[in-house]
Amino acid sequence: MVNGIEYMKTIAIFYVLCFIGSAFVGWYRGSGKVNIPVIGTVLHISIRVIISYLFIQQFGLKTIAFATGIGWVSVVTFQYIIFCRSKKIER
Numbered sequence: 001m002v003n004g005i006e007y008m009k010t011i012a013i014f015y016v017l018c019f020i021g022s023a024f025v026g027w028y029r030g031s032g033k034v035n036i037p038v039i040g041t042v043l044h045i046s047i048r049v050i051i052s053y054l055f056i057q058q059f060g061l062k063t064i065a066f067a068t069g070i071g072w073v074s075v076v077t078f079q080y081i082i083f084c085r086s087k088k089i090e091r
Helices: 002-030 035-059 062-090
Strands: none
Touching (some): 002 062
């Protein structure tokens, strides 16, 4: 039970990034740039798997929450950079 509580407390910190990422995905899909969300998803899953594999033995279930959060940070950063670059090109 304690592991579940720790997981939820940790993942809750990062959840706003999930929503921001979803907004970017909607924008990219709506503008026909479906490849950007696909690349972001591959990036996110890769980061989550690698971090989880490396640190699960030391830190337990909380590692999964941090790995997910770090994946969301990476994806939102990636999507934001692409968004800013595309806006500069349109100007």
